[in-house]
Amino acid sequence: MNKWWVPAVVVLAGIVVVAGLALHKPHSPLSGEVADDPALVQRGRYLAAAGDCASCHTVSDASPYAGGLAMPVPLVGTIHTPNITPDAQTGIGTWSLAAFDRAVRYGIRKDGKNLYPAMPYVSYAKVDDEDIKALYAYFKYGVRAVSQVNPAPSAAWPMTMRWPLQLWNVAFFDGSRYQIKSGHDAQWNRGAYLAQGLAHCGTCHTPRGIGFQQVALDETGSGYLSGALLGKWEAYNITSDSNAGIGSWSPEQLREYLATGNVPGVAQAAGPMAEAVAHSFSQMNRDDMAALAAYVKTTPPVSTGTPHPRQAQGTPSDVVAGLRGVSFNDATAKPARIFLGACASCHHWTGAGTRDGYYPSLFHNSTVGAPNPNNLAQVILHGLHRKTASQDIRMPAFGSTLSDKEVAALVNFLTGQFGANAAQMTEEGVSKLR
Amino acid sequence: MNDTQDADIVIVGAGVAGSMVAHQLAMAGKSVLILEAGPRVPRWQTVERFRNQPDKGDMSEAYPNPPWAPAPHYSKPHDYYIQKGAIVYASEYLRMVGGTTWHFTANTWRFRPNDFKEKSTFGVGRDWPISYDDLEPYYYKAEVEIGVTGDQDYGSPRKQPYPMRQPPTPYAEKVAMELLNAFNPEFNVTTQPACRASRPYDGRPTCSGNNNCSPICPIGAMYNGIMHVEKAEHAGARVLENAVAYKIEVGPDRKIKAVHYKDSQGASHRIIGKYFVLASHTIETPKLMLISTSGDYPNGVGNSSGMVGRNLMDHPKTSVTFYSGKPLWPGRGPEQSTSMIGYCDGAFRSTMAAKKIQNWDLNVTLSETQKIFKEGKLLKPAALNARIRDRASRFMSYNSYHEILPLPTNRVVPSKTEKDAIGIPRPEIYWNVDDYVKRGAAHTRKVFADIVSVLGGSETEYDDTFGTSQHPVGTTIMGNDPRDSVVDADCRSFDHQNLFIASGAVMASVSTFNITLTIAALALRVADTLKKEV
C-alpha cells in the first residue's frame, strides 16, 4: 500500500512542533519595580544564601556575584557563569523585576535566549512571588556593582544554538510553583519548599535521565535524592533508607551537618557540599535547617548505593604498635606508614581524631565508609576548605607529596581499616581525579 | 662529561633562597633550573622518621645525610666539618630539596635599622651597602610569600600590616613574659613574628600545636622552603635533585659559562646558563667558589677580594636550664613564642655584643622521665607519674643569640686533603669568639640569673661554652668596595657580571635575630634585579 500521507504527516508534525516551541517561551507574571527597602533587601540576602547563588556566581570574595566560574556542560563544553551584580554594562543592572524572574524561574535571559539548565531554574521555579521580589531587591540594591566581562561558552557552532533548550524544556521542565500539602505540618512544608526550590538539593543528589534531567523533582517522583555522580564527586543517596541513605541519622545530626558541616563520629562536608555549607546552609537560621532536615528524612527510601550505613563503619587502628621504631624507605614503606606519617598527626594514630571532634575520626566517617572511594581520594588529593562564620577549616592537599600509586594504596588501606571493605582504587583511577 | 643541559638561570641550592628566586623568575617566563645536592624527601616520611628516632631532641636525625651530599648533623657535626679553630663550630644545616627551613623554628624577624649600619652608628663591624629602608619593601614581600604573623613592629618599622594576625601566646611563655617585664621593663620580653599559619593560608592548615616545629611540622602549618620549590615547579622551573655542584666554569669574558655537577654515582654533568645564582647557604656557597680554581682563577671564582669564605658569623649561644618554682607546663603549642629583645640594640653595642634571649618551649616528658629512671630508684606508678608531672611541668630552658662581628679570621676553607665520598673537599672551619662577644655574654649570665630568680628556679645549670645557633652568615659578604667584599649592593659578584648570590652568606652583619626572613627578602631583591636583566 502506498503511504502517500506519510510526508504530509511529518511536515504537519514539524509545523506543530515549531508552533509549540514558539509558544513555550513563557513570561514572568510579575511586573513593576521594587523599592529599596532595607528589610526586603535583608530578606533577599538570606534567600540568596538559601539559593546558594554564590557557589556558582562568586569566584573571588573580593567581587561577589561577578560570575566567571567555569562549568562543564554536557554536549556544549565549558560555560562561564554570568555577572549578576547590578553593573549596568556587564551585570544585570538594567534588568526589571520581570526580567530577573524570567531568568530565575523560567530559564530565559533578558535577551530572550534560553539559559542552560546548569542554572537550576528547574528548581527555582518552585519559589514563590514574594521571595522572588526580595531576591530581586537584594541583587539590585544590596550587591556591589562590579564591572566584569566573563568568557563566552567554549562551544562551536552548531552547539552554540540555544533553541534546542526549548525542546528540552518542553520535555523536562515542569515549572510549577510549590503547593502546600495538607496532611503535613508547617515545618515539613517549609522544608519541602526549601529543598525542592531554593536549596535545590535534587540538582546534585537526584540521578539524571537520558536528557540529563533530574528523574524526579519531589518526593512523589521515583528516585528523588537517591544519589548521583557529578564529575569526580559523588553526591550521596540522602533518601530515608537506613543503609543506603541517611535514614539512620537523627534529624538533629542532619541539621548539624547542614549548619556546620561537621557531625563528629558521623560525617564532614567536603568538596561541593562544603561550599554549600559555607555559602548557604551555615548562613540560614536554625528553624529552616531543622525544617530541611525534617523533610529530607521523610523522602521515600531508595536502597541503591550501599548495603550498610556509610557512617557506621570501621574500627580504630593499631598499626602503630608494629611499625613504630621500624625503619623504612621508599621501597619498603607500607600504606599504613603513609597513614601514620601523613594522616595521623591530626586524625590520631588510631584514626580516632581528637576528642572534641575538631579533627574528625576516620572510622564512623560517612566518606571513608562509602563504597565508592572517589570522594575520599578527592579529599586526599585536593584537601578540604570549609569556611563558615564560626570556623575556618583547612585540611591540606596531599596530591603534590603522594604519587598516584601511594594515594591508591592509602585509599585502599583507609577504607579497609576504617570503612566497610578495602576499596580497589588503582593508580590510573587516582590519576583521573587529579 | 656525560651531557650538557642549559637554562636561562641556573640556581645552585633548592632552599628558601634558591626556590624564591626560581619561583619569581619562572613566573616571569624565564627557564630556570635548580641544582640541589641532596635528595627529595616527602614530609610524611620525615614525620615518621622523627617518631622512630630515639633522641627526640636531635633536630637533624630524621633527615638524609647521603655520602654524596654530606652535611653537619646535630649529633655528629664533625663527621663533615674539620675543626681548625680555637673553639668548635657545630651549626648544622640540611642539604636536600627544600633546604634547612624544613626544621627551623618558624622565627621570621626583620633585622633592625641599626643592624645595617653598625660601623657608622657604633664604630664596630661593617655597614651594609643597603639600608633597612632599601630592604623594607622586600621584607614585606617575603612576609606575604612566607605567611608571617605579628602584633607589633618589634623595633623594625613597617609600612604594611602583617599578613596574618598573631595567634595567642602559650600559657607558660605568657606567665614568664609578664613576670619578667614586671621585674625589669628593660628586658622587653615580647611575642615574636612567626610563620605558622594562624588561619588557613595559601593552602596551609592552621597551627594546632604539634610542638614539633623543629625538626618537622607534621601538617605544614609552618612555612618550609619546599613550598616555594613546589610553586616554582608549578610555574615551570625544573629541579635536579642529587646533583652536587663542584665547579663553576668561567668563560673568556669573565662571565660564568657553566656549572659542573656530580650525580649520586659521581658521574659528571655540565649545565650552561645565562645567569647563575648561588643559593647553597653559608658553608657550601663559598666552598664551591673556592674549589672552582683554574689558571685564571687560582683563588677560586669571584674571589678577587680574598674574602670568599671569610667573615663567617653565627649566633654564639649560652644557655641556662632550671626548674621553675610553680608548674608552667612548657611544651603546649609552638616551640617558641616569645623573646627578650631589650638588649638587641643600643649604644652599648660599641663595646659589647647585643643579644636576643629566648626560651625553648618544648615538651620534655620523655627526657625528664629518662632522667628520673637514671636515678635508679624503682617507684610505684603513682609516685612515678607524680614525679614525671612535677619535672615535665617545671623544666625551663633559655638560650641567647649573641651578635659576633665579621672577623676575617673566622672562615671556611676547603680541605686540601679530606674529601667526601664523591671526591669533593670537606670544609675546614676556623672559628673563635672574641672579647666583644664575651663581654656581652657576661651580661647575659646576669640576665639568666635574674630569669631564674623571677621564676623561682632551682637546680640551675648554666652552659657558658659558646655553642652556635644554626645561623651561619657572612662568607660572601656584601659591600661597596670590591677590595673587601665579594658581592655588591645587588648581591652581584664584583668579579662576574652574571653571578649572583642569594644566601645568608652575603650578610654584612648577623644582628641578634633569626636570619630566614632576611635571607628571603634578599632573595626576592635578587629576583627583581634578574627579572630586569635576563
Added chain:
Amino acid sequence: MVPISRRHFVGATLAILGAGATAGLPAQGLESEGAENTALDTFMAVSRALTGRSQLDRAVGARLLEALEKVTPSIAAQMPPLARALKSGAPNAQQETVALEIMQAWYVGMVGKVVVTYEQALAFDAVSDNLSIRSYVGGAPLFWAKDPT
C-alpha cells in the same frame, strides 16, 4: 629511696597469676610450643603489676620483651621469680634492677636506643591532661593560651 610497699604490688593480675603460680610458668629446657607465649604472658603480668595497669598492649609488650632479651638474654627466665617476689613483697636488689628496666621500657618506650613505641609510652599518660605527644595535634588550633594549672 621509696621502698616498694609489700602489699601494694599485689594487684588483681598478680593474684590471678598467683592462683596458677606454678602452672604455665616456664622451666628451663621447656620444649613445648607454648613456651614463648607463656614467657610473654608472664612478662605482661609482671608489667601490669609494676605499672599498675590492668591493660597493656600485648603487641608492644612482645616487642619490648624482644628488645630487653637482646640486652639481658636471661630476662625471660627471670620473670617468674620476679613475679613471685613481687607478690610476696620481697624482691632482692637484683630483681629490683630488672623491674626498673621493665618499668623504663614501658614508660619511655625504648630499650637503650631501640625504639619500640613512642605513642604508647606510658610517660605520656602521666601528663596527657596538659601535654600532647610531639608531632600530634594538641587540640583544636590555637588552644595553648588556656591555663592548664
